[in-house]
Amino acid sequence: MNNHDETPEEKRERLRQEELKKNPIGTLKDGFNGNLADLVGSLGWKGKGILIVVLIVGYVFYELFF
Template sequence: MSDKETPEQRRERLRQEEIKNNIGGNLNDSINKSNNGNLVDLVGSLGWKGTGILIIVIILGYIIYSLFFS
């Protein structure tokens, strides 16, 4: 935290702290944001753990789909 921090930098820092502290609520926010946003907003708001879980869910969904519908 610096005295020379701009309002934009402060908002981003606070947003990142909230993401780290509230993963479950943030997942809901990111899913709702995806309705009106893009993939970059979704991944950015999920963080690296949430993005990893999302990728695993997509891969597992594809595997299960291919097993049942092949």
């Protein structure tokens, strides 16, 4: 796709994705202070799986002890 054919929204998203690829740790930190989409977008498939497992285990512990 030619850059001249991009809409402003597509250009912003492309630039955001490039920044995520360049600095995944910095964007992971920003995800904790920002929104969930940035946090999950900065993780790979293993990170997403670990996040899901942690959430499930946390829920189970919460139900057992509270």
